[in-house]
Amino acid sequence: MCGIVGYIGKGETLPILIDSLGKLEYRGYDSAGVAFIDGDELTVVKRKGRLSVLADELTASGRMARGGVHVGVGHTRWATHGAPSDENSHPHLSNSGRIAVVHNGIIENFSELRAYLISLGYVFRSDTDTEVISHLVEHHYTGREKGNLLQSVLETIQEIEGTYALGVVCSDSPDLFVAARKDSPLVIGLGSDGNFIASDIPALLQHTREVIIMEDREVAEIRSNGVRLFDALGHGIQRQPIHIDWDVDAAEKGGYEHFMIKEIHEEPKAVRDTISPRIRDGRIVLPELPWTREQLEACDMIHIIACGTAYHAGMVGKYLFEHLCRIPVSVDVASEFRYRDPIVTDRSIAIIISQSGETLDTLVAMRVAREKGATCIGIVNVVGSSIAREADHVVYTHAGPEIAVASTKAYNTQLAALYLLPLHAAECMGRLPEDRDRQCVDALLSIPGKLDSVLLEKESIQRFASLHFNAKSIFFIGRGLDYALSMEASLKLKEISYIHSEAYPGGELKHGTIALIEEGTLVVCPMTQPALLDKMLGNVREVKARGATVLGLVSGTSNRPQEVCDALFQLPEVDAMFAPILAVTPAQLFAYYIAVYKGCDVDKPRNLAKSVTVE
Numbered sequence: 001m002c003g004i005v006g007y008i009g010k011g012e013t014l015p016i017l018i019d020s021l022g023k024l025e026y027r028g029y030d031s032a033g034v035a036f037i038d039g040d041e042l043t044v045v046k047r048k049g050r051l052s053v054l055a056d057e058l059t060a061s062g063r064m065a066r067g068g069v070h071v072g073v074g075h076t077r078w079a080t081h082g083a084p085s086d087e088n089s090h091p092h093l094s095n096s097g098r099i100a101v102v103h104n105g106i107i108e109n110f111s112e113l114r115a116y117l118i119s120l121g122y123v124f125r126s127d128t129d130t131e132v133i134s135h136l137v138e139h140h141y142t143g144r145e146k147g148n149l150l151q152s153v154l155e156t157i158q159e160i161e162g163t164y165a166l167g168v169v170c171s172d173s174p175d176l177f178v179a180a181r182k183d184s185p186l187v188i189g190l191g192s193d194g195n196f197i198a199s200d201i202p203a204l205l206q207h208t209r210e211v212i213i214m215e216d217r218e219v220a221e222i223r224s225n226g227v228r229l230f231d232a233l234g235h236g237i238q239r240q241p242i243h244i245d246w247d248v249d250a251a252e253k254g255g256y257e258h259f260m261i262k263e264i265h266e267e268p269k270a271v272r273d274t275i276s277p278r279i280r281d282g283r284i285v286l287p288e289l290p291w292t293r294e295q296l297e298a299c300d301m302i303h304i305i306a307c308g309t310a311y312h313a314g315m316v317g318k319y320l321f322e323h324l325c326r327i328p329v330s331v332d333v334a335s336e337f338r339y340r341d342p343i344v345t346d347r348s349i350a351i352i353i354s355q356s357g358e359t360l361d362t363l364v365a366m367r368v369a370r371e372k373g374a375t376c377i378g379i380v381n382v383v384g385s386s387i388a389r390e391a392d393h394v395v396y397t398h399a400g401p402e403i404a405v406a407s408t409k410a411y412n413t414q415l416a417a418l419y420l421l422p423l424h425a426a427e428c429m430g431r432l433p434e435d436r437d438r439q440c441v442d443a444l445l446s447i448p449g450k451l452d453s454v455l456l457e458k459e460s461i462q463r464f465a466s467l468h469f470n471a472k473s474i475f476f477i478g479r480g481l482d483y484a485l486s487m488e489a490s491l492k493l494k495e496i497s498y499i500h501s502e503a504y505p506g507g508e509l510k511h512g513t514i515a516l517i518e519e520g521t522l523v524v525c526p527m528t529q530p531a532l533l534d535k536m537l538g539n540v541r542e543v544k545a546r547g548a549t550v551l552g553l554v555s556g557t558s559n560r561p562q563e564v565c566d567a568l569f570q571l572p573e574v575d576a577m578f579a580p581i582l583a584v585t586p587a588q589l590f591a592y593y594i595a596v597y598k599g600c601d602v603d604k605p606r607n608l609a610k611s612v613t614v615e
């Protein structure tokens, strides 16, 4: 949610800010703005709409080309308080016009602070929670004889409650800006010609690979020749930068029309990178997880906690853990887990799944599980993210940067991890016969090659999408692992194509929702589980009898689905337990091509943001 950047140095600030914001646009794209100091004047330019609207304005006014600006902060917004508009866009100025603030997060006590500041005579120009920060910083800044921006921000963060990543500039101090964070990601980039802040590392990669990850309640004073880091009480902190060694190309489109299709094509590599280092001599090796047979046998419950796509991966994880380890598993949407008073003990294991590692609900749900005594294992993609740092143990997925808002390769790699973990646990518990263990490991190792074969067939999915992109409503039905897969397939379709879609267990439709099936309604039916095929074929006949057009997604050699479906997509032969990690790819391609045919903005779907750092 919202992306923030900041720069101070010898380089030209405006092109740097706009370029870096471009790398963060996936975090929010309903408005954008910059604040910069030119001479001793603080200027704010902000506009509703995409970043390009702001960039065009800076170019048309000649501001971009004129140069001579060496400090500034920028923002792309995903609205929480107040509709997208010029006024509600960041940066927000203080009343004197001397201080400007960019903010990612939510200030929970903003109503009280707003009333307090109004009583002091401050005038509010926006509906945002952020504006209280600008005025509070100014209040503290003017309250002392000689204004001190760092001290004013330190005092401000004592008063605000909620989540924040902040960048603050002040026209009196063109030689520095101040950053702060709590529960919203923020990194500092150390460059040769200046220093940076950003909500996410890809925004910095063009300029530097030396990065300091800020921790909660830390404040930083950023100057062109150095950075000082403090705790919330203003005590200095020393932290070594980390070196980022991913390829810049990983965050670029590399010739593909959209990030989403590029990232789908990266799935074979992402899955290979996630599993191969963890298989040695036919056994799963997970040094990240020091769990023992005793701990696993004593475990009373595994809680899988996640949001959105990661939650759907967790649904697959439940089947696998229960099937392979015979440990009861509950899967919760993080925002529900937090508030439902779950039964968690010190014998419980919580598995927290998150691509970004920053989803606020997931992070807080992990803290709840931890407080209640659970051992928390993170399955996380972004190295050094909050969930990765706070979990007791972390198993990284190696998907590389995922830029498209709709998650694709991250899901496949989450599933890869969710095969590794229960297989490893089952091995530790001695629950898996040797020959079945070998079959599973072989099946897992064969997945990347099979994903390559699925991608070779993408044109048949594209053809099918070309026939159905005008559909008003598309249903997905499946049983067992195919139901978990259907949930993800349906989410993918609705989030990028805006077509209404629902996913149901095959047996559940007739308990109400079948009323919505009418002549021509498209129903997509994954049928990858031989043990459930008869039942599924019955469900397909039920919807066909009401006029549905059925696309079957099948693996295996049975030609019975062919007899009832209108069209089929054939997956490579695969052990049924591993079908979801293959079958999701045609579902992602289907959603992608439908959205492209409809002319939707595939990488930046409306109302969404990549990293959901608000409740």
Ligand code: F6R
Residues within 6 Å of the ligand: 307, 308, 309, 310, 311, 353, 354, 355, 356, 357, 358, 359, 362, 405, 406, 407, 408, 491, 492, 495, 610, 611, 612
């Ligand atoms: C859907 C999607 C979201 C995320 C969800 C959790 O395509 O991307 O549903 O899966 O917001 O995000 P992470 O995995 O970063 O915690």
